[in-house]
Amino acid sequence: MPFYLRAATDHDLPFARSLTHRAMDRYYVQNQLLWSDDGFDRAWAARENWLIYADDCVAGFISLSRDSHALYIRELHMLEAYRGLGAGTWVLEQMALRAQVPGLLRLTVFKTNLAKRLYQRTGFSVVGEEAGFWRMERVCRSTSC
Template identity: 70%
Template structure:
């Protein structure tokens, strides 16, 4: 059972918003941040969004942006019942390949300091390169 990416559209917005809110809600409360559906929706509209699938099942989604140097993972969420099955590792490998293919030197993301996903990111080669309040900034060099 291989994983695949499928382009997400506006009809997947409610799924992505709900999954993100469920996955990040505890961190927002922990750090006294305010969740905004409108903010999420606005960000979604300006990003490249993909569903993470296995066979006909949607497991989660990833949301991307770019600048001239880097591919940014803005959101990466897997439904709870599908975590720890390799989808996260697979998607990080795919995004590193995508960055290299597009001639971008870096893969970057930001993660809450208390989010255990940080360990996965580090296992996949991303390093902590900075911090902002409750976040670690992480990156991976994607040389060609």
């Protein structure tokens, strides 16, 4: 199945917000966190957002930020129908290529989220923890990605 990315626009915000809320609600409840549409929207405006396509159908989205040390995956969510088809792995490999400069790809994942296994399979290691989260990173230099 061919995958590709398309830069998201403000018209894609409702889709991304809804997908994220559905995907993360149980983790928010488990960790006694409150979901905020306004908080999501403010974060969206400050990030680089991409829609993930599979065979010309929207399959999910990814949200990124960066600093001089790393490229950060802030959100990565797939529609349920597209999970397990390789899109997540493909997206993570694309992000690893983008992270060659500055050299690190980082993310945070809830400790109970099974996505941690995907991240580990694609080269991420746990480098720290806080409350209910694992901090993970992958070294991404042209010789190691």
